[in-house]
Amino acid sequence: MTDQTDIEEPARAVETGSGLSSSQTAEDPFTAGAAFNEISQDDALIIDVKGYEGPLDLLLVMARTQKVDITQISILALVEQYLDFIAELRRLRLELAADYLVMAAWLAYLKSRLLLPDTDNEDEPTGEELAAALAFRLRRLEAMRESAVKLMTRNRLGRDVFARGAPEGVKIERTSEFAGELYDLLKAYSFQREAQIHVNYKIVRPPVLTLSDAREILNRLVGDIAEWTPMDVLLAQMPLSDIARGSTIASTFGASLELAREGAIELKQAGAFSPLYMRIGGASKTPGQ
Amino acid sequence: MTDPNTTFSSDQQLDHVRMLEALLFAAEEPLDDATLAKRLPDGVDIRTLLEAVQKAYELRGVNLVQVGGKWMFRTAGDLSFLMQEERVEEKRLSRAALETLAIIAYHQPATRAEIEEIRGVSISKGTLDILLEAEWVRMRGRRKSPGRPVTYGTSDEFMRHFGLESLSDLPGVDELKAAGLLSSRVPASFSVPIPGDQVQLEDDEDPLDDGDLAPEEPLNDGDEQVLEA
Amino acid sequence: MTDPNTTFSSDQQLDHVRMLEALLFAAEEPLDDATLAKRLPDGVDIRTLLEAVQKAYELRGVNLVQVGGKWMFRTAGDLSFLMQEERVEEKRLSRAALETLAIIAYHQPATRAEIEEIRGVSISKGTLDILLEAEWVRMRGRRKSPGRPVTYGTSDEFMRHFGLESLSDLPGVDELKAAGLLSSRVPASFSVPIPGDQVQLEDDEDPLDDGDLAPEEPLNDGDEQVLEA
Numbered sequence: 001m002t003d004q005t006d007i008e009e010p011a012r013a014v015e016t017g018s019g020l021s022s023s024q025t026a027e028d029p030f031t032a033g034a035a036f037n038e039i040s041q042d043d044a045l046i047i048d049v050k051g052y053e054g055p056l057d058l059l060l061v062m063a064r065t066q067k068v069d070i071t072q073i074s075i076l077a078l079v080e081q082y083l084d085f086i087a088e089l090r091r092l093r094l095e096l097a098a099d100y101l102v103m104a105a106w107l108a109y110l111k112s113r114l115l116l117p118d119t120d121n122e123d124e125p126t127g128e129e130l131a132a133a134l135a136f137r138l139r140r141l142e143a144m145r146e147s148a149v150k151l152m153t154r155n156r157l158g159r160d161v162f163a164r165g166a167p168e169g170v171k172i173e174r175t176s177e178f179a180g181e182l183y184d185l186l187k188a189y190s191f192q193r194e195a196q197i198h199v200n201y202k203i204v205r206p207p208v209l210t211l212s213d214a215r216e217i218l219n220r221l222v223g224d225i226a227e228w229t230p231m232d233v234l235l236a237q238m239p240l241s242d243i244a245r246g247s248t249i250a251s252t253f254g255a256s257l258e259l260a261r262e263g264a265i266e267l268k269q270a271g272a273f274s275p276l277y278m279r280i281g282g283a284s285k286t287p288g289q
Numbered sequence: 290m291t292d293p294n295t296t297f298s299s300d301q302q303l304d305h306v307r308m309l310e311a312l313l314f315a316a317e318e319p320l321d322d323a324t325l326a327k328r329l330p331d332g333v334d335i336r337t338l339l340e341a342v343q344k345a346y347e348l349r350g351v352n353l354v355q356v357g358g359k360w361m362f363r364t365a366g367d368l369s370f371l372m373q374e375e376r377v378e379e380k381r382l383s384r385a386a387l388e389t390l391a392i393i394a395y396h397q398p399a400t401r402a403e404i405e406e407i408r409g410v411s412i413s414k415g416t417l418d419i420l421l422e423a424e425w426v427r428m429r430g431r432r433k434s435p436g437r438p439v440t441y442g443t444s445d446e447f448m449r450h451f452g453l454e455s456l457s458d459l460p461g462v463d464e465l466k467a468a469g470l471l472s473s474r475v476p477a478s479f480s481v482p483i484p485g486d487q488v489q490l491e492d493d494e495d496p497l498d499d500g501d502l503a504p505e506e507p508l509n510d511g512d513e514q515v516l517e518a
Numbered sequence: 519m520t521d522p523n524t525t526f527s528s529d530q531q532l533d534h535v536r537m538l539e540a541l542l543f544a545a546e547e548p549l550d551d552a553t554l555a556k557r558l559p560d561g562v563d564i565r566t567l568l569e570a571v572q573k574a575y576e577l578r579g580v581n582l583v584q585v586g587g588k589w590m591f592r593t594a595g596d597l598s599f600l601m602q603e604e605r606v607e608e609k610r611l612s613r614a615a616l617e618t619l620a621i622i623a624y625h626q627p628a629t630r631a632e633i634e635e636i637r638g639v640s641i642s643k644g645t646l647d648i649l650l651e652a653e654w655v656r657m658r659g660r661r662k663s664p665g666r667p668v669t670y671g672t673s674d675e676f677m678r679h680f681g682l683e684s685l686s687d688l689p690g691v692d693e694l695k696a697a698g699l700l701s702s703r704v705p706a707s708f709s710v711p712i713p714g715d716q717v718q719l720e721d722d723e724d725p726l727d728d729g730d731l732a733p734e735e736p737l738n739d740g741d742e743q744v745l746e747a
Contacts, residue, residue, distance in 0.1 A: 053614060103638075136698075143697075144620045147624055147688070158604075158679070161595050164544075168364055169544060171373050175377050175378070177380065178425070179380065180381070180387065180451070184387060185390060186459075186465065189394070190465050191388075191470075192391075192392070193479075194472060306578075311580060311597045311601070312579075328603075350541075351540060364544045365540055368536060372544050
């Protein structure tokens with residue numbers, strides 16, 4: 001278990017070297033780096049890395065150990081420091097979050113680009129560009145951290161400055177007023193007056209020829225007709241002046257189909273929309289037979 | 290108007306004034322002398338300071354006032370109109386109230402029993418109350434009949450609200466039919482009364498008794514007979 | 519120290535100043551120019567009046583400040599030592615939440631992925647929730663990019679709490695901008711997005727869908743895509 005203390009030490013060392021923690025006054029609960037303080041002895045092997053807010057944070061802390069001004073840091077030295085740290089953790093078979101390994105791989109690539117002469121490949125960024133990108137990210141993260149601290153140390157409402165303790169507020173006096181429309185009033189009146197009217201309704205038969213009436217009439221008419229006769233002629237004989245003609249045709253036609261199916265009449269039609277002929281069923285046989 | 294700043298004898302007093310202002314402003318409750326003294330530097334003459342502040346704000350939009358021996362800032366009394374916003378909310382009548390109102394309008398003077406007969410259902414407690422509260426319906430008098438029931442009619446406010454010049458402006462059967470409010474199938478015998486005068490009592494009405502206008506009495510129990518008791 | 523009264527050209531202006539004082543004192547929330555103008559007599563130059571009042575109270579225990587475009591009185595910052603009793607218990611923000619807040623404030627509108635890119639680590643569950651719950655951060659809209667991620671920005675409450683008149687008052691924002699540190703790219707380009715207006719969506723933002731504002735939905739599982747469901 002001596003390894004455990006070995007690991008903890010470098011981590012702590014970089015940590016205390018961080019200018020960040022000193023710039024965050026401990027009395028301010030918002031800005032205190034709470035995560036740093038949570039390392040317990042038992043969990044040290046795992047949490048030690050978790051004490052950092054990701055690989056960029058770890059790098060930033062390491063950069064801080066190099067120089068106070070991170071614009072002046074040596075990226076190559078930083079990369080080596082990170083890679084050594086990760087290598088040490090892996091040697092101890094510590095579980096490392098993927099983020100840290102991805103960063104390690106990227107930094108290893110960066111290192112190779114910094115050490116090897118630039119290729120002529122225009123598509124690949126140069127080692128300097130890659131280093132600049134890393135430096136930029138570190139500075140940007142640091143800038144955000146410093147901004148967070150500045151923000152938190154502003155005069156804050158409810159902590160440093162106060163709004164009126166007992167504002168009178170704007171009093172809204174609500175008066176409710178009944179509203180109604182004359183139309184609604186009249187509608188209500190008519191509705192209920194009408195609802196109280198007791199009337200006997202006589203149901204008036206609609207002026208149509210029912211199918212059964214048509215059948216009866218047709219039966220009677222066709223009973224006399226042995227020759228093919230157009231339906232129009234039969235319709236003309238129907239004594240139904242007050243019934244709609246459409247209804248008469250429809251019902252007569254319907255009835256004729258029924259009668260034909262039963263064999264009481266026969267139907268023929270030369271083609272669509274041509275006249276429909278009918279005659280008594282069995283008329284093809286000679287009447288005498 | 291005095292200058293609040295020149296009132297103070299020294300920079301130090303001004304500092305104390307500032308503190309007092311901040312404390313009183315932020316406090317959720319009025320503060321008494323002792324509380325203020327405790328929070329200000331030792332040896333400050335609270336009373337003198339308070340009076341100075343009070344004087345400084347005397348003519349401003351915010352005043353320092355003493356209530357029950359405690360101090361607080363209040364907006365100036367003459368500006369209270371600024372702090373008030375009046376909002377009128379429209380309330381709509383229930384269907385029952387609307388129907389009752391309509392019947393009263395056409396059939397006035399109408400007793401509760403008469404209204405119920407036309408509606409075919411009894412009037413629930415409160416329906417008439419709402420109409421009376423809205424000041425659209427009023428008690429007119431009492432019917433000269435057994436039990437002397439109260440008669441209801443519409444009010445001037447009703448006429449105003451519904452834009453009627455007189456009750457005879459209420460549409461008759463033909464107009465209701467023309468407006469599609471009555472169906473064309475109503476029997477020929479169907480009629481709509483033309484209400485009489487809103488103000489004058491009819492022959493079969495007596496004026497209200499003195500006790501009738503007592504606020505709690507009339508309508509809450511749904512029994513006209515109680516009015517007689 | 520100026521005399522607040524002699525600053526005003528006439529009795530009438532003084533009247534208006536009194537009204538403004540009273541309104542701002544009484545208000546429960548910061549008030550904007552339009553609200554104040556509506557309450558004051560027509561034709562009053564609100565801006566001039568506000569500046570006069572601000573000046574009058576400049577050195578007093580209570581100051582008129584502008585936060586997020588709205589006006590409010592609050593106690594003077596240098597008197598915070600007096601106000602221990604009024605302090606409210608603060609929520610402790612984790613370092614992650616703090617950094618996230620700063621990133622959102624300076625880089626808004628910012629998507630979750632952009633925040634993660636700057637911090638170099640994924641945002642744990644709840645970090646954004648805490649900021650949303652504190653009402654310092656709000657969902658602004660959606661970025662017009664694949665997956666249409668939600669964009670975050672700061673709220674009016676944020677402006678109020680930190681006493682910021684506008685986003686350009688964020689501490690150090692100009693220097694950061696000049697240094698290209700508010701850019702999403704390496705400052706070879708040095709073209710820097712200004713933290714945009716709080717209310718207006720930027721060109722590459724869409725408004726939120728209706729469902730986005732459902733309280734339980736968005737952020738609990740740390741996956742922006744869920745919002746699309």
